[in-house]
Amino acid sequence: MARIMVTGGAGFIGSHLVDVLLAEGHEVLVVDNLFTGSRANFRHHLTNPNFEYIRHDIVQPLMVETDYIYHLACPASPVHYQHNPVKTIKTNVVGTINMLGLAKRVGARLLLASTSEVYGDPQVHPQHESYWGHVNPIGPRSCYDEGKRIAETLAVNYGANGVDARIVRIFNTYGPRMLFNDGRVVSNFVVQALKGEPITIYGDGSQTRSFCFVSDLVRGLISMMTANSCAGPVNLGNPVEVSIAELSERILSLTNSRSQLVRMPLPQDDPTRRRPDISRARDQLRWEPKVALDEGLQETIRDFDLRLRAGEQPLEFGVG
Ligand code: NAD
Numbered sequence: 001m002a003r004i005m006v007t008g009g010a011g012f013i014g015s016h017l018v019d020v021l022l023a024e025g026h027e028v029l030v031v032d033n034l035f036t037g038s039r040a041n042f043r044h045h046l047t048n049p050n051f052e053y054i055r056h057d058i059v060q061p062l063m064v065e066t067d068y069i070y071h072l073a074c075p076a077s078p079v080h081y082q083h084n085p086v087k088t089i090k091t092n093v094v095g096t097i098n099m100l101g102l103a104k105r106v107g108a109r110l111l112l113a114s115t116s117e118v119y120g121d122p123q124v125h126p127q128h129e130s131y132w133g134h135v136n137p138i139g140p141r142s143c144y145d146e147g148k149r150i151a152e153t154l155a156v157n158y159g160a161n162g163v164d165a166r167i168v169r170i171f172n173t174y175g176p177r178m179l180f181n182d183g184r185v186v187s188n189f190v191v192q193a194l195k196g197e198p199i200t201i202y203g204d205g206s207q208t209r210s211f212c213f214v215s216d217l218v219r220g221l222i223s224m225m226t227a228n229s230c231a232g233p234v235n236l237g238n239p240v241e242v243s244i245a246e247l248s249e250r251i252l253s254l255t256n257s258r259s260q261l262v263r264m265p266l267p268q269d270d271p272t273r274r275r276p277d278i279s280r281a282r283d284q285l286r287w288e289p290k291v292a293l294d295e296g297l298q299e300t301i302r303d304f305d306l307r308l309r310a311g312e313q314p315l316e317f318g319v320g
């Protein structure tokens, strides 16, 4: 049994990670300011003596005892991270310094949840970890992209100061517990299809993404944290690439929806193509995704359908 802290543990990916860590018998401390996370995501653990939660903003320092830190705290969806870009930068820069400082003080191993966004609108395809990226430093995504790039720089430099800091670059991930209104493509299309509302395709729908189901991703995070040695960075994502138009067709068919497709303007700096090269994860972690897109989408649709029928309201974010 280990003492494990999960920053962002009330959020989408973090809460699935917490479920698995507790099921493995570890002590888990969730640190989250509930900006985009929700108590509902850990309510089922409140009676578990191995579970603890602190409402805390990581932009402020934190003193706790822990052996491992999964550092996930940061809004991940463009509508959330652009809500207060300076706060996003502070979370990534000051928050990551605080978490690396804590790791240094208590001798904990830290895993940084970085992102495929560090590759920007990539000019190399698929993206291998050796690619430095093509990022607009002053664009609308820069608070997040550049924030995560400096977070990586911090992890590497604290690493040189003796902290066992590991970096994963997470590609688009989906699954149950995504927020209805986080503006991401899977959640938007599933809600729109289930409600019979128009499916909003930004641009002509030819842009591509590669979607990883959350259980596969969580397995990858744990493999990286528990590997004997692997500083990374390591890409974690599903290498099966689909266009946004194709994704809309799949979701329409799986939901038997009659929603119409509508075209909307393509957001500025929207990456044209994105697919991870996961050879490093395969070689060093023996990790690869197992859940096929249709299977993962079915599970996601079931979860959204249940929550919509139960009358769950979209999160009012920005209160954290
Ligand atoms: P999420 O928004 O659901 O979860 C983020 C969590 O961090 C929330 O619970 C939020 O309340 C918390 N948080 C935000 N700022 C905080 C702060 N200053 N102090 C304390 N807590 C704070 O997002 P997610 O999809 O679960 O993403 C988790 C991590 O994975 C993020 O670091 C994100 O950048 C990374 N990531 C996610 C994806 C994806 O497709 N979901 C892709 C790449 C990288």
Ligand code: UDP
Residues within 6 Å of the ligand: 078, 172, 183, 184, 185, 186, 188, 189, 200, 201, 202, 203, 207, 209, 244, 266, 267, 270, 271
């Ligand atoms: N997208 C879309 N309709 C939507 C939401 C998103 O066509 O309702 C597109 C978006 O322009 C992008 C892709 O889907 O090309 C993935 O968007 P998301 O915000 O999920 O992830 P990211 O762009 O951060 O990879």
